[in-house]
Amino acid sequence: MRPQQNSLDTLVNExxxxxxxxxxxxxxxxxxxxxxxVLRLAQPFLLLLDTVRSAEDALALIADHGDAIxxxxxxxxxxxxxxxxxxxxxLLAELFIKLLELNADFFGPRxxxxxxxxxxxxxxxxxxxPAGPTPSPN
Numbered sequence: 001m002r003p004q005q006n007s008l009d010t011l012v013n014e015x016x017x018x019x020x021x022x023x024x025x026x027x028x029x030x031x032x033x034x035x036x037x038v039l040r041l042a043q044p045f046l047l048l049l050d051t052v053r054s055a056e057d058a059l060a061l062i063a064d065h066g067d068a069i070x071x072x073x074x075x076x077x078x079x080x081x082x083x084x085x086x087x088x089x090x091l092l093a094e095l096f097i098k099l100l101e102l103n104a105d106f107f108g109p110r111x112x113x114x115x116x117x118x119x120x121x122x123x124x125x126x127x128x129x130p131a132g133p134t135p136s137p138n
Contacts, residue, residue: 018098021091025077029103034075041068049107052100058093069096076103 015026030038042049045065052058062069073092074081076099087095100107 016102020095021087025079027077027099027102030076030106038072038075041072049100052097055090055093055097058096059089062089062092073099
């Protein structure tokens with residue numbers, strides 16, 4: 001007889017084992033709790049994530065945004081950041097690609113569309129607001 005599961009148990013993703021440099025990591029797709037930090041770290045290169053197709057593409061992003069990618073990989077793989085920082089560039093690229101693949105439903109076509117809608121909404125709000133600072137009531 002199987003133990004009874006509650007509805008939240010069915011929503012939690014099972015870990016996926018990925019191997020990087022001979023080390024097995026058990027990772028799950030990003031959680032809601034991890035998203036704010038990951039999105040903040042990835043903001044400068046979010047729109048470039050869907051262009052990462054190879055280790056060379058990942059290395060190009062790492063060259064420009066290495067600190068943020070190390071932090072994101074540590075969060076996503078649930079390992080200490082210094083452990084990720086000790087990886088060689090090719091292994092970090094491999095880990096980063098695998099994490100992008102695992103989270104493809106979020107970092108794929110959905111994210112740029114969401115960003116475009118948020119940017120359009122912000123532009124509409126800014127266009128409606130009066131120019132200059134709002135005076136404070138005395």
